[in-house]
Amino acid sequence: MKIRFFVYLVFFTIGYTAFGQNENNENIDKELFEFIKNPLDTLDTDDKFTKVIIFDDQTWAYFDLGRPIINDSIIDSLWLNDDIHAFSSVELKDIPQEIDLLLVDSLHAFSPPTNGRKVYSRFGTRGSRQHHGVDLPLNYGDSIFAVFDGKVRIVMSSRQTGGYGNMIIIRHANGLETYYAHLSKIFVQENELVKAGELIGLGGCTGRCSGPHLHFETRYQGKYFDPERIVNFESGTLRDTLFTLKKHYLSIYSHYGQTDKQSSAASQRTYYTIKSGDTLSSIARKYGTSIDKLCKWNKMTRTTTLRIGKKIIVRD
């Protein structure tokens, strides 16, 4: 590679002569277009957003891939590299009823996170467990891509995350964060800028996992919502360029496919009247929550006697 680069360095003079003379010429694009025959190869530079293109007439030129543009206020606020839950101080009540998020525009693109086109397991409750993202099946070692331009906030190994396995969290220009979990390999570092569609890692089965897949989450201010609200994974496209995030989406009981009324109702506090034979574990299973949460919401302990006819909070 070094020898190759040296050969290209020799072409520097030729290249500079060819392009340098036309620097101030308004017709430069047109002339270049006529002048350039065929790109033969590209070379990496120290800056991943700049490549060197080698042409078949032995000239070369820098090619600027464009740098992700990210508003400082998005990156500066609650930016932590060592804590997944950077937004734990933000409560649901602090979040507006509706937020318009521009997902893509002429400067910001989108890429599906994998080439797979199936959702193997959806967002929502599984008995008393909650699934905060979607599972996309893949083959071990398949490519994982950044979905939007952004900056890498978290790169953690299985040892640090437990269930998530090796994972990446990227904060995006549109204010969202995306989680990529169970990876076998990670190619990016903390605080690195990435572009939509950039290869960030390889799929695998690290952490709590029973077969290779990508666990993918979308979050706003740390609050998860169904990724299928913005991505159509079957076609690998965005559902729309603008996403109106409604506050009631930020609930494990709210998912894509519900009407607004259903989603809103699903996200509300729900009560249940205790009947004969109920146990905390049967109620937790029925409402897709945990015994710990039931105890917390109702200010009781695991040993509190359940009085028949008493109303308790089962969703909050």
Ligand SMILES: [Zn+2]
């Ligand atoms: Zn999952």
